Amino acid sequence: MSSLRLSNLTPSKWLCLAIVLFCMFGAPELVSGTGAMTDLGARIICIYIGMAFGWLTLDLAWPSVLGILAVGLSGYASVNNVLKMCFGNSSALLVFFVFIITGVIDKAGVSRWIALHICSLPIGRGRPWVMTFCILAAIMTLTLFIGVSPGVLVVWAIFYSICEVYGIKPGEHWATMVMVAIPFFGSVTASIFPFKSLPVVALGAYSQLSGGDVIDFPQYFAWSLIVDSMIVVLTLAFMRFVLRPDVSKIYNAKVYFNPEELRLTTYQKIVLLWFFLFIVMMMVPSLLPSHWELTKFFKKLGNTGCAALMCAIFFAFDFVQNESMRKTIASSVRYDALLVNFSAIGIAGVMSNDASGICQWFVDLVTPLTSGQSTVVILMLLVAMASLMTQFLNNLGSTAIYIPIAYSVAVAANINPALVCMCCIAALNIGILTPSGSNPAAMLYSNAVWAPGLRPYAYAACFLAINFAVLMLVGVPIAEFFFPSILPNSVL
Incomplete structure (x- = not known):
């Protein structure tokens, strides 16, 4: 007669489970907001860390479901509304x-x-x-x-x-x-x-901010x-x-x-x-x-x-x-991939919501770094921040929030705002480093058979570094050539 086991979890898996549960339901009760980040934003970050840790160490499906429920209990909205937000996307x-x-x-x-x-x-x-x-x-x-x-x-x-x-x-x-x-x-x-959704949002914001100038x-x-x-x-x-x-x-x-x-x-x-x-x-x-x-x-x-x-x-x-x-x-239909997708998109939407204050906190954290810096350093920071933000938040949401901020910083620093807008579009569109970065990223990291372990994260980081380097070394000089009429000053 075979013996009945209540669980196949090893001691290390039990420890990982405890960490996930603490991040989702314990830590949110202990943290508080800082700066522009609200208490809700701090709780959402804890929940996201728990989901990401669960995806990496335990499973794909149940940390996604548990994360959705934790968001519903965080005070952002009712569980039913969060479920509608995630599964109705x-x-x-x-x-x-x-x-x-x-x-x-x-x-x-x-x-x-x-x-x-x-x-x-x-x-x-x-x-x-x-x-x-x-x-x-x-x-x-x-x-x-x-x-x-x-x-x-x-x-x-x-x-x-x-x-x-x-x-x-x-x-x-x-x-x-x-x-x-x-x-x-x-x-x-x-x-x-330029008629794709993300460029439309970015170029529309640029046109409004510039008083009618268009690319x-x-x-x-x-x-x-x-x-x-x-x-x-x-x-x-x-x-x-x-x-x-x-x-x-x-x-x-x-x-x-x-x-x-x-x-x-x-x-x-x-x-x-x-x-x-x-x-x-x-x-x-x-x-x-x-x-x-x-x-x-x-x-x-x-x-x-x-x-x-x-x-x-x-x-x-x-x-x-x-x-x-x-x-x-x-x-x-791969239901584990769908659950990762639903939960990642849902929590990214919450993180980009004004009620969490996460986006503004992120911007406030990095913006002082541009003070007193050279034009090249400011440009690098703006594009790097765009690339980093879109790895955790919805692409379109990040674009709508970030382009006005990047435009204002560029004008204050006497940098061509059209150049900044173009480079930021190319950076904001690539969210492949975390499951919440984009739909394809959620599908990628949920495919543990073909993309196992930490190797896909390493490849994604390398590809993003190449993208950033090309934007800085090639994209900027070419933008100076293509947009001379709206370049207030030479960038390099």
Whole structure:
């Protein structure tokens, strides 16, 4: 007869559990606010530390749920309202629907079909870094058209199949590195067009603060294209020559491609057409004239609505082969990732709320550092603070709060505010260092199979450092060239 154990927790796990519970429910009763940070803000930070510690040491699902409940008991709002705020968030719901979409694509074998075609390209055979670039080019392309979160899930599904073809197991260094690089490269290119949500917020704030001055589309696009291209090239070089993961399995691969696997079945063609329609629906608002009724319809629908509509169509026609739609959903949706996503977005929203005072406290903490500093140092501090803030708070919330502050500091220091705005946009759009930084970051760190341990955090920190260095060394001089009419003084 087997003995019954009440818990599989080891003594060290019990200690971690005690720390999580203390951070979420004990410490909030003992701390108080300081400066601009309110007592509520201090309690929220304690809860966030408990959630992050639980994610790293114990599990993904239950610290997320417990953290949501702790926020509801913190005095910010009732538990019911916090649950609505977290589970009713449109960005998190988009991830849920895209999980279903990518699950159906993967179950149909379309992901493997795409992966086989990528692996069979003559230019990529035996060339690991050409293969790596092809994978990252895919996420950059999809990000331009459908957004980072859905693009990341689609490319990850293809990436898993590529690893399967080459016999690369989850957790190997190259696999983990590319897993982190996919959302990073997607985030880098997400703001290349000024009509994306984050640039719209930033440029709108800049126009209001400057009394009507605008950053023209050609200037914005040219600067973004040059700077983002440099970030992409240098990050790839860093991966290739500094990180140097083992890529011998790709280099020495003797892969046989069955001609039958390179052909699409009728069912796969239907799924691929369905996915193509999904991409077109998400592209319509950006490509068609705004006064068209079709454009207005899809703008009202939004990305989350488009994903929900495509799921509804698939449900209605029951486009599933060999198994029921219910089984497909059950095996495709990663509920631990969703819970991390819901909780991270929820607590980031609370942290960026004026009631917590966390944002203003953060700004007040760093702003004195700019006093009496040189122009270059002030510029570096402004961009570094933007990059740091967006790792913990919602991207759009951080942008709405930070751009006016950065503008005021820039004008007071006699620095070109357009230059500061451009560099801050490029920094604020990349929140991949913590789960609360962005949807893709929450999905990344909840994937303990493909991105285990602390290694993904180390890769993310390296990529962010490259992004910052390029903005300072390349982005600033190029901005001086593109925005001469609104540069009050030379920056460097």
